[in-house]
Amino acid sequence: MDASTTADTTVIERLTEAWNAHDREAMAELYADELAVPNAEPGTRSREAQLDAEMAFFESFPDATATIEDLFAEPDGDRVFVRWHVTATHDGNYAGIEPTGNSLSYEEWALYDIEDGQITGVRATRDSLELLEQLDALSWSPEAGEGSW
Secondary structure, three states, X not given: OOHHHHHHHHHHHHHHHHHXXXXXXHHHOOEEEEEEOOOOXXXXXXXXXXHHHHHXXXXXXXXXXXXXXXXXXXXXXXXXXXXXXXXXXXXOOEXXXXXXXXXXXXXXXXXXXXXXXXXEEEEEEEOHHHHHHHOOOOOOOHHHOOOOO
């Protein structure tokens, strides 16, 4: 890895540490003023809106922690891929789902754009069906067989 690649992965390592500490100020230092977020409407998000979304998640899952499973940087670019294993307990309202006290365990993947040590873009995904299943928020079971996925 060259120096910029190492610096870019360090940004994501620092983000993960700040996320695990639920430290809004530490996360704010890592996000640019405006982020490209192609899988969100309208495709961009302010730093404050991103942080508000992170903090809302922590209200629903106050013990949420992420462990980096994979971390790769483009050798000659400004993109970093990370795969986390996330664990949490559902102790607050989440997307209209009342607290269940259920323990969650899922993977989340993200591709970050990084410029000058700050995150300028993010494309993230997780298996939302798995998450909802662990919250007992589905009225059907994937094991149901015929007619299920």
